[in-house]
Amino acid sequence: MGILELENVSLVLNNQAILDGITLDIWEGHIHAVVGPNGAGKTTLAAVIMGLKGYEHFGGEIRFDGQSLRGMSVSDRAKAGITMGWQEPARFEGLTVRQFLNASSRNGKDSEIEEAMAQVGLRPEVYLSRAVDRTLSGGERKKVELASILVMKPRLLLLDEPDSGIDVASLENIFNALKQLKRNGATVLLITHSNAVLRQAEHAFLMCCGRQIMKGDIEKILPYFEGECIPCDHKNRPLVETEVPGL
């Protein structure tokens, strides 16, 4: 049994099926990836698991550690150990990096906060007193967000497009942080359409048009994703029944 189980999960928004019968088993302590083209429903899947506003009323069942997540608030899910990193992290006017990381930390120790910052390539002496607002670039905010996740020490991390807005040199910091999370025993679910990010995972699920069309280790998913899905002509259109190898 995985730490997170999705059983026939569906979501309809504005009379359109955004998720359609997703069944996943996320193994504890592993790095997983949900991969697929734009519009596949990957980010929506993360929003449903996190319980974000507008995504609470799903069909099917989601269980974390065997307990149903239905009806649980975002805070309660976080207290149970689930957290999320956004593709475009929020800006907080006036809130310093230190305050933001303190709010995320379970014990607020300076040493842990500084260590987390170093792991994502942020120098504490430069960034701790800066505001998490528009004076930080998208890439810097992404690193601050990842540092906040490291100090939180989640059991399950949903990470949406971790390479978005990140330069090549900093990407290695992000990948090292993922490895650190795994070493700490966390389970990671990456949401991505990038091959480089997909390669950080051990297992992958391929989605298209709200459906799960393939699952397995990345050696199996990667060639199919590279060969058949990119470029994809299914964006925002109902999936036409096709025979998919390995399904």
Place this chain on the structure above:
Amino acid sequence: MKNAEILVQAAGIDDALQDSETAHLVLDVNKVVQSHLVPGLRIETSEEKGGIRAEIRVEDGANIVKRVHLCFGVTQPEAIQRIILNIQIGSEAGIDVLAHCVFPQAVDIEHIMDAEITVGEGSRYSYLESHVHSDDGGLKVLPKARITLGERSRFKTEFQLVRGRVGYMDIDYEAICGEESVLEMLSKISGREDDYIKIREVAFLQGKGARGYLTSRVAVRDRARAEVYNKLVATAAGARGHVDCKEIIKDQGVASAVPVVEVRHPQAHITHEAAIGSVDNKQLETLMSRGLDEDSASDLIIAGLLA
């Protein structure tokens, strides 16, 4: 404990006032209870019926290096404090003022300030007004200032309530800005229960190349109300300005914002932005996804906005 000590302690400036190079003036209601001057700065006070008049002068060319502390407080629960301020900053001079308005026991207090401020050519004047109120909300704060900025001068004012309830507050500032002068006005206020906040900030960018920035950050919760009126008028070539008002409401709080920009010269340019609403959902969910409950997350976001 003497009234001066009570006010100084409530303002948290005991240490600063021990420094002989730091000028200060402490008023309890309408009486001077403590003062200290430094070279280049003159302060003359006179008691008037129902108030006190203070003339503050910074001599031409004087740069007051250490921040000057003005402590305008009331130690008793009921009083009317009326301060008539005349501030003249000479040319090529500079002063930074930290005004502590301290009303820790307020039950029924009126704090009225009428200020005329003139900043000379090439001079700098910054005025941070920091309020400490009681939790009763029994306070009326009515600051009014008329400001004239000379050529190349810089004027910066910031208003913040650091502790207690607003009560009733009506800020009314108006400025005329000369050539190449820079004006910045920033107000950060949080209201709760039945607090009422009214902010009127107006600036006329009359000099060539004058710049003006009006910024308001207001949060209202419970049944508190806020009305913000910011107006920038540009009448000269190269005048630039921006009005930025952000208000967050919770519970039954009500907020309104009226940003007015008026341009009367083809080479002037003014922009504005105003946003009123509840706490941003993405900010809220980010903090909640780290384990904060909704109220704590919302409080932290508002604290950041008002920091």
